[in-house]
Amino acid sequence: MVEWIKKVIPNVYIYRKDFITNTLATLEMFIISGIIAFIIGLFVGILLTITKKGGIKQNRIIFHFLDIIINILRSIPFIILIIFLIPITRKLVGTAIGITGAIFPLVVGTVPFFARQVETTLANVSDGKLEAARSMGCSTIGLIFRVYLKEAVPELIRVTTITAISLIGLIAMAGAVGAGGLGDFAMSNGYAMHHTDIVNVCVIVLLIIVCIIQAIGSLLSKKTVNRELFRKKVL
Amino acid sequence: MFKNKLLSFLSKVCLLVVIISVFTVFTGCSNTKTLKIGVPNDGTNQGRAIKLLESAGLIEVDPNAGYSPELKDITKYLYDIQIVPTKPELLPSLLDDYAACIINGQFAAANGLSPSKDGLLVEKQEEGSSNPYINVIAARTNEKDNEIYKQIVNAYQKQNVAEYLLQRYNETYYPAFSYSEFTNDESFVNEITNYTSSKENKTVVKVGVCGQSNEQWKAVQKNLDDENLNIYIELVIFSTYNLPNEALNSKDIDLNAFQHYAYLESEVKAEGYDIVAIGETLIAPLTLYSKGSNSLEQLKEKLTKI
Numbered sequence: 001m002v003e004w005i006k007k008v009i010p011n012v013y014i015y016r017k018d019f020i021t022n023t024l025a026t027l028e029m030f031i032i033s034g035i036i037a038f039i040i041g042l043f044v045g046i047l048l049t050i051t052k053k054g055g056i057k058q059n060r061i062i063f064h065f066l067d068i069i070i071n072i073l074r075s076i077p078f079i080i081l082i083i084f085l086i087p088i089t090r091k092l093v094g095t096a097i098g099i100t101g102a103i104f105p106l107v108v109g110t111v112p113f114f115a116r117q118v119e120t121t122l123a124n125v126s127d128g129k130l131e132a133a134r135s136m137g138c139s140t141i142g143l144i145f146r147v148y149l150k151e152a153v154p155e156l157i158r159v160t161t162i163t164a165i166s167l168i169g170l171i172a173m174a175g176a177v178g179a180g181g182l183g184d185f186a187m188s189n190g191y192a193m194h195h196t197d198i199v200n201v202c203v204i205v206l207l208i209i210v211c212i213i214q215a216i217g218s219l220l221s222k223k224t225v226n227r228e229l230f231r232k233k234v235l
Numbered sequence: 236m237f238k239n240k241l242l243s244f245l246s247k248v249c250l251l252v253v254i255i256s257v258f259t260v261f262t263g264c265s266n267t268k269t270l271k272i273g274v275p276n277d278g279t280n281q282g283r284a285i286k287l288l289e290s291a292g293l294i295e296v297d298p299n300a301g302y303s304p305e306l307k308d309i310t311k312y313l314y315d316i317q318i319v320p321t322k323p324e325l326l327p328s329l330l331d332d333y334a335a336c337i338i339n340g341q342f343a344a345a346n347g348l349s350p351s352k353d354g355l356l357v358e359k360q361e362e363g364s365s366n367p368y369i370n371v372i373a374a375r376t377n378e379k380d381n382e383i384y385k386q387i388v389n390a391y392q393k394q395n396v397a398e399y400l401l402q403r404y405n406e407t408y409y410p411a412f413s414y415s416e417f418t419n420d421e422s423f424v425n426e427i428t429n430y431t432s433s434k435e436n437k438t439v440v441k442v443g444v445c446g447q448s449n450e451q452w453k454a455v456q457k458n459l460d461d462e463n464l465n466i467y468i469e470l471v472i473f474s475t476y477n478l479p480n481e482a483l484n485s486k487d488i489d490l491n492a493f494q495h496y497a498y499l500e501s502e503v504k505a506e507g508y509d510i511v512a513i514g515e516t517l518i519a520p521l522t523l524y525s526k527g528s529n530s531l532e533q534l535k536e537k538l539t540k541i
Binding site for chain 1: 271273276277278281305306307319320321322325328329331332333476477501502505506
């Protein structure tokens, strides 16, 4: 087996330690920044939904403020965003390099995208359901947790999957600040050094990661569709 | 029923993930004793940076690796350091975070760093044909005796190009051809920088370069125009070092001028390009910088010896 690896992918074998470190770095950045971005993004998305015109807690100031911030952050190319955020990152976490320094820019790059996706998803929850819940005495918090989030679970899982996969793409760019990761490893140790095998193996590993995320997302969203509701409708 | 099971399963997974991530963050913090040194992440500069760290006495490199060593060719770390390849243009703004950085002249100059004032160690590059880090103009092998290309090389290796390089790109670029003494003159630099030429009725030669610091070609164009050679140089600007050689080999451009002998040699060997150097242009040394250390000795005191 080892002989075979040495023959087919010699450079990956030479850099095997770095390869494993960088694979773990990609997963670490993905998990940490993914969790933080999920929580903040969900919160901002809900805030957008309830404060917009005709929402359950209409508030023009908050809505327009968030709207503009999201548009600004989404229009900045990610590599420029990293550079802009270097001083802020340094103040927040003490360093602007490595995995620690990459997580903050990754969160800032993901949250606006995810918040917009959440907003779109929650907009699809029908007003009739909200009206019904409210007439039964549901509070604002109740409306958010019992109606909006509950009804939109399959869709939320689907948009989370989309955001997660785009986050994998962003991580490759975050390697620019010395955070490592598979994308950066493929670039600086593979492509720049003419080690085509390293590039290929990195792409295959990333492909596997993306496939796993997509499969989990599809499965969960299929399982969480409110089947009882559908059955009642048919009867 | 299924939903409840699924939710409890999901919450368990989330909890596990949080625990793992907290664990990794904490273990990551305890490893911060190893100081990081930032080097450019592109093929042409990474090898040079490793060579520079060797001459600084921080690492030992396998002598068989030649002029373009890789990370794998480092045989021994003399100090407890980690070499981190980073995007070269970001290195000046990350000086606060790395223990030290090796920075290309043009990016250092753009951020107000000067090799003689701020640098701890400047790459030694003497003039002479034995230096593998002299930048060259490259052409396809079957066209290396082309008369037009020879005229361009001649127009490059002139006194005014040398003067322009030394004044406009102070301490970043040094001419790799002979020139005589001169006195600094700002109006001369402005005259060249604002020089424009039209390509009407001229032979257009496409020259591939990397980055924006290539204004010296305006001086070359001026020399060509002064001699009425009817040659127009059209600069094609690339952002990565791998592309200009591929473009030259596949006839998208006619010449390129961005690389040194060592990189040209490694590209030809790895990719089988049929290209060759036809003239020497300039020398662009790398410099080791560090915030908080004024000399190499001071930097070494901060590092742990192995």
